[in-house]
Amino acid sequence: MKLILLGPPGAGKGTQAETLAKRRGLVQLSTGEMLRAAVKAGTEIGRKAEAIMKSGGLVPDDVVIGIISDRIAEPDCANGFILDGFPRTLKQAAALDQLLDSKGTILDAVIELKVDDDALLARIENRARETIAAGGTPRADDNAEALKTRLMAYYKETSPLIGYYFAQGKLQTIDGMAPIAEVGRQIDALLAA
Numbered sequence: 001m002k003l004i005l006l007g008p009p010g011a012g013k014g015t016q017a018e019t020l021a022k023r024r025g026l027v028q029l030s031t032g033e034m035l036r037a038a039v040k041a042g043t044e045i046g047r048k049a050e051a052i053m054k055s056g057g058l059v060p061d062d063v064v065i066g067i068i069s070d071r072i073a074e075p076d077c078a079n080g081f082i083l084d085g086f087p088r089t090l091k092q093a094a095a096l097d098q099l100l101d102s103k104g105t106i107l108d109a110v111i112e113l114k115v116d117d118d119a120l121l122a123r124i125e126n127r128a129r130e131t132i133a134a135g136g137t138p139r140a141d142d143n144a145e146a147l148k149t150r151l152m153a154y155y156k157e158t159s160p161l162i163g164y165y166f167a168q169g170k171l172q173t174i175d176g177m178a179p180i181a182e183v184g185r186q187i188d189a190l191l192a193a
Contacts, residue, residue, distance in 0.1 A: 001026060001080035001191070002105060004087070006161055007113035009141075009150040010120045010127075011176045012183060016113065017082045019184055022189075025079050031086040034067045035059060045070060065095045072103070080108075088158050093165075110165040111187055113176030121147055 001024065005013040021028040038046030039053070046068040049059050063085065072081060087093040100106055103160040124147050128138035141150065164173040 001081070002100070002102055003082045003108060003191075004110045004165075005082060005084070005113065006110060006158070006165075007115060007176055008120060008159075009147060010124045011113040011115045012180065013113060014084060015180060016183055016187060017084045020187060021082055023184075023188070027077050027079075027081045027097045028084055029068070029071060029077075029081050029086075030084045031068070033063055034071050035064070038067050043070065059088075061092050061095055064092070066101055068096070069103075077160070086186070087161065090160050090164055091193045095159055103121045107165075107170055109172055109191065110161075110170045111190065112162055112171060113183065114173050115176040117151060119177055120151075 003026070005017055007013050009184075015026045018027065035046075035049050035053070039050040040046070045063055049063050049067065052059050052063070068086065069075065070084075083096075087096050096107075121144055124142050125144065128142040131138040131142070140146070162171060172190045174183060174190065176183060178186065
């Protein structure tokens with residue numbers, strides 16, 4: 001099973017991807033983690049990415065797609081994977097479709113976690129308070145201003161993917177504002193159907 005979870009920052013994509021991966025024996029693929037692993041392993045694509053990252057640049061889509069291509073060819077991805085943080089743009093989605101087509105496979109589903117922006121802000125602020133109360137340090141982007149900036153980028157660049165995947169008949173939407181366990185149950189129900 002090959003999946004993408006879509007939703008704005010703070011919607012719970014990472015939390016759901018992690019539990020879904022465990023329940024279904026899938027691999028959660030984070031582009032950031034894959035980039036760091038490729039650099040550490042010294043692969044050809046990793047060396048390209050490292051040079052770009054050291055200069056402070058953004059890794060171009062073709063390099064990211066190359067890293068995804070290498071990663072999904074590994075044996076642990078044979079049962080399937082969940083893409084976490086990719087694609088973020090229509091160009092990346094089209095490149096991903098081409099990659100999967102070249103490998104003779106397709107995405108099984110794209111699940112959108114639909115959330116309310118005001119509730120997201122409260123969720124992020126609560127997460128920061130809980131982290132502090134537990135003696136930890138909140139993420140640098142767990143504040144109102146950072147969330148607004150991230151939401152603007154999401155609506156500008158990533159939200160068009162909702163229409164893209166809807167047109168392909170792959171989009172499923174669930175209530176991302178439900179409690180974590182209920183969101184997980186909704187996802188399981190969609191995938192079982």
